[in-house]
Structures are given as structure tokens and as C-alpha cells.
Amino acid sequence: MKVEFTKELTGDAFKDIRIAVNERADNLIVESLNDDKKRLLEKIKTRPEQMLLFEEFRLLLEMAAQTKKLWKPNETLKVYFFGGQDARTQRVLKYASIWSKHCSIKFEPTTKIEEAKIRVAFQAPSSWSYIGTDALGVPRNEPTINFGWLEDKLPEKDYKQVVLHEFGHALGLIHEHQSPAVKVNWNKTFVYWYFWEHHKWTKGDVDRNLFQEFETTSTQYSTLDKLSIMGYYIPPQFTNDGQEFPLNYDLSDMDKQYIGKLYPQILHS
Numbered sequence: 001m002k003v004e005f006t007k008e009l010t011g012d013a014f015k016d017i018r019i020a021v022n023e024r025a026d027n028l029i030v031e032s033l034n035d036d037k038k039r040l041l042e043k044i045k046t047r048p049e050q051m052l053l054f055e056e057f058r059l060l061l062e063m064a065a066q067t068k069k070l071w072k073p074n075e076t077l078k079v080y081f082f083g084g085q086d087a088r089t090q091r092v093l094k095y096a097s098i099w100s101k102h103c104s105i106k107f108e109p110t111t112k113i114e115e116a117k118i119r120v121a122f123q124a125p126s127s128w129s130y131i132g133t134d135a136l137g138v139p140r141n142e143p144t145i146n147f148g149w150l151e152d153k154l155p156e157k158d159y160k161q162v163v164l165h166e167f168g169h170a171l172g173l174i175h176e177h178q179s180p181a182v183k184v185n186w187n188k189t190f191v192y193w194y195f196w197e198h199h200k201w202t203k204g205d206v207d208r209n210l211f212q213e214f215e216t217t218s219t220q221y222s223t224l225d226k227l228s229i230m231g232y233y234i235p236p237q238f239t240n241d242g243q244e245f246p247l248n249y250d251l252s253d254m255d256k257q258y259i260g261k262l263y264p265q266i267l268h269s
């Protein structure tokens with residue numbers, strides 16, 4: 001089973017909201033808020049969080065779960081590789097660029113760490129990525145994506161699977177099984193046991209990577225896509241009703257459509 005770990009987002013969710021909104025104003029989804037909350041949000045958007053009242057703090061927490069983490073359309077994201085560029089990094093870029101065929105974000109390698117918005121490391125044992133613009137809140141000398149098991153002998157399809165999946169997170173996508181379109185009847189006791197036994201994941205790791213669900217407004221997923229590259233392999237033992245999810249090795253048709261909607265081609269004439 002291929003598992004990977006979406007690194008815990010930085011403790012400061014409000015900083016991440018501000019970064020996301022600064023990058024792209026429509027990352028903040030306000031449609032779901034009533035007028036009172038909209039006014040409140042307007043008032044507190046730029047105030048330091050130490051100066052927030054309890055009600056304001058709660059509103060920002062609510063927003064944190066709903067803020068998208070998307071880059072600007074047409075953006076070219078510079079990618080820095082710890083350890084330098086070689087055949088391995090070429091391979092990573094080749095697969096990451098498959099996303100670019102379906103949206104307006106490009107990935108370009110750079111040797112200058114200071115200009116890179118995406119920084120890739122290859123440290124065992126786990127693979128993970130920050131979600132979209134959360135990468136901008138990561139200290140400049142630290143990775144924003146890690147590949148824990150990309151060895152040269154890894155079969156192409158496994159290589160491609162993990163690169164597409166982690167770069168999907170880097171583009172702001174969450175796990176398919178965490179989409180609001182999915183109602184998974186988890187056998188939680190078994191799943192906690194399994195991930196602790198096999199991967200030493202804590203309860204918090206499992207909650208974040210499997211059980212945490214997202215709001216409809218923050219994801220825009222309308223239907224469940226079992227073929228999504230953003231899915232996990234979920235065997236029937238993980239659920240009370242025997243539901244399972246396959247492990248997917250390529251972008252699904254819905255992945256391609258969806259990423260194109262999030263990052264349309266903007267033509268400047």
C-alpha cells in the first residue's frame with residue numbers, strides 16, 4: 001500500500017489565510033457567510049490575531065477551514081531541488097508537468113532557492129506536501145514537498161503516482177476521500193490500529209489524512225471520483241460497510257477537468 005502524509009499545516013492558520021488571500025483574492029470564500037459575518041470579517045481581516053475577540057477568533061477559524069489555497073492562474077512556479085538537479089529531478093518534473101497540460105500553472109526548475117515557491121526534498125520515510133499557497137508560509141530553507149521513497153528502481157507507474165499526487169497537493173488539492181461528496185463509514189478503531197502498527201501514525205495523523213472532512217465551499221467537488229489521483233487506496237477492512245477505494249496511477253478525467261477550472265488559461269490581449 002502506498003501511503004503518504006500531508007504534513008501538518010503550520011500552526012498559524014490565520015497567517016495561511018492571509019497568504020492565500022494575498023496570492024489570490026477569491027481564495028477566501030465568503031458566499032456562505034451571512035452579512036453580519038461578512039462585515040465582521042472585513043473589520044478583522046488585517047488585525048493581528050492576538051487582538052481578536054472570541055467571536056472574531058471563531059469566525060476566522062471557520063474561515064480557515066474554507067479558504068482555498070490556490071495560486072494565481074497562469075503562474076509559473078519555480079521548483080528548487082535539495083541535492084541539486086539530476087536524472088531523478090528530471091523524472092519528477094516530467095510527471096509533475098502532466099498537471100500543466102490541463103491547467104495554466106507551469107513548473108520550472110531553478111537552482112536559486114530564494115526564488116523557488118516549491119522546494120523538493122528526498123528524505124525517507126514518508127512523502128507529503130503542503131497544500132497550495134501554504135508553501136509560502138514555510139521557512140525558505142525547508143522543503144514544501146518531500147518524496148520519501150523515490151528510488152531509481154521504483155517502477156514508472158509508482159513513480160508517476162506519487163509525483164502526481166503530491167504535486168496535486170502543491171496545486172491546492174485535498175484528498176478525494178475527504179471531499180464532502182464522500183461519506184465513508186470508517187472502521188476507525190481498525191484504521192487507527194493499522195496506521196500505528198504499519199506506519200507509526202498517531203491518531204492526529206490519521207484524523208488529518210483520512211477522517212477530516214472539508215466543507216463543500218472549500219472544495220467545489222460535486223461528485224465522488226473514485227478514480228482521482230488524490231484518492232487513497234482504502235481496502236474494505238477500513239470501512240464498516242465494505243466500501244473500498246482503488247489505488248489510482250494517473251489523473252482521472254475529472255481531475256483534468258477540475259484542475260482546468262481552478263486554473264483557467266487567462267489570455268492577455
Ligand SMILES: [Zn+2]
Nearest residue numbers: 004005006175
Ligand atoms: Zn496526500
